[in-house]
Amino acid sequence: MTAGRKPQVDAAAGRRAVVAGIAWMMLSTVLFVAMHTMVRLLAADIHPFEIAFFRNFLGLFLLAAMFQGTGWGALKTAQLGMHLVRGAVNSLAMIAFFLSLSLAPFASVAALGFTAPLFAAIGAALFLGERMRVRRWAATLAGFCGVLVIVRPGLAAIGFGEVLVLASAALWSVALLLIKAMSRTDSPLTITAYMNLLLTPATLAFAAFVWTWPTPAQFLWLAALACAGTLAQTALNHALRRGEIAVVMPFEFVRLIWASAIGVYLFAEPLDVWVGVGAAIIVASTSYIAYREARAKGQVEAKATAAD
Numbered sequence: 164m165t166a167g168r169k170p171q172v173d174a175a176a177g178r179r180a181v182v183a184g185i186a187w188m189m190l191s192t193v194l195f196v197a198m199h200t201m202v203r204l205l206a207a208d209i210h211p212f213e214i215a216f217f218r219n220f221l222g223l224f225l226l227a228a229m230f231q232g233t234g235w236g237a238l239k240t241a242q243l244g245m246h247l248v249r250g251a252v253n254s255l256a257m258i259a260f261f262l263s264l265s266l267a268p269f270a271s272v273a274a275l276g277f278t279a280p281l282f283a284a285i286g287a288a289l290f291l292g293e294r295m296r297v298r299r300w301a302a303t304l305a306g307f308c309g310v311l312v313i314v315r316p317g318l319a320a321i322g323f324g325e326v327l328v329l330a331s332a333a334l335w336s337v338a339l340l341l342i343k344a345m346s347r348t349d350s351p352l353t354i355t356a357y358m359n360l361l362l363t364p365a366t367l368a369f370a371a372f373v374w375t376w377p378t379p380a381q382f383l384w385l386a387a388l389a390c391a392g393t394l395a396q397t398a399l400n401h402a403l404r405r406g407e408i409a410v411v412m413p414f415e416f417v418r419l420i421w422a423s424a425i426g427v428y429l430f431a432e433p434l435d436v437w438v439g440v441g442a443a444i445i446v447a448s449t450s451y452i453a454y455r456e457a458r459a460k461g462q463v464e465a466k467a468t469a470a471d
Contacts, residue, residue: 184411187402192418194395199264199272200425201388206265209381210373214388215254215261216366217377221389222359229352240353242345249341250361256334257362258369259327267324269426270435273419274313274442275328280449281306282336290340299455302448309444312437416446 205214240246263272284303287293295303310329314321345354377385402411419442426432 181411184402185414187398188411188414189417191395191398191402192415192421194391194398196273196418196421196425198388198391198395199269199422200429201384201391202261202264203269203430205381205384205388206261209375209377209385210370211261211265212258212366212369212373213375213377214385215257216363216370217385218257218261218389218392219359219362219366221386222393223363225390225393226356226359230356238353238356240349240357242349245341245345246354246357246361249338249345250358250365252334252341253338253358254362254365254369256331256338258366259331259334263324263327263331265324267322267328268432268435268438269430270419270423270432270438271313271325272328273422274438274445275310275325276332277415277442277445277449278306278310278329279332279335279339280452281445282333283339284452286336286340287343299452302451302455306445306448306452309441309448312441312444315437413446413450416442419446 202211202214260272260276267275281303284295284299288295314325342354419439423434423439427434
């Protein structure tokens with residue numbers, strides 16, 4: 164009797180995990196778009212370089228609170244050089260992305276930002292020796308076709324903002340590969356800690372050239388922005404932990420819906436159907452790549468378990 168119930172219990176638990184994963188992903192889309200909206204609004208009076216600095220600086224206070232519970236031992240690492248490289252790359256990616264939010268249409272930035280996994284897939288094959296079979300290469304190519312649908316070279320002017328988004332995505336893909344390599348020995352908290360510690364002075368170096376002191380009201384918005392970014396990343400991590408990647412990743416497309424609505428109603432930007440079509444292609448291709456990676460990882464773990 165009990166044995167007969169076990170598959171039903173496991174199935175119910177699996178469904179709850181999927182629903183929870185989707186809910187966390189939906190929450191992350193709202194928080195990410197909220198952060199990007201605040202960047203766009205603040206950029207009218209504060210340079211994006213300075214906004215990027217406060218995003219990292221104010222994150223240090225949350226980080227300090229986390230270390231109160233875990234202790235400072237998490238700062239120990241044998242890969243300081245790799246953390247320094249990641250910090251430099253990540254700071255450039257953030258600077259480029261925040262600047263693009265002040266230059267390009269809001270929905271286009273959101274759509275082109277989905278390309279980071281495509282760059283990461285190519286980088287993993289070229290530099291980490293990961294195998295990419297025909298279907299993954301086809302999915303990656305399809306994703307970049309989605310980029311062409313959005314920017315439509317020759318049919319529409321390609322702005323500097325769109326170029327910055329793609330440059331940011333390419334740089335972020337390098338950071339993703341470094342994170343993947345460092346995660347073999349360092350904990351997620353260690354990686355996050357060094358990111359904030361290194362990005363704060365790095366972005367300050369950019370902000371120093373355009374510095375203006377924020378008003379008390381602007382400072383509150385900057386604090387809200389930093390909280391939204393931190394919570395968005397936390398929600399995304401929960402989504403990927405609770406639900407299977409192939410199930411939860413397509414829901415990231417909802418971010419484009421929020422971004423398009425805000426672009427139309429808050430920033431008076433025209434609704435571009437080609438951005439939606441291109442983004443759908445990109446999200447579908449990146450979701451398939453994530454699915455193939457998760458499946459390959461599961462097969463490796465299954466073989467390892469069988470060998471034991």
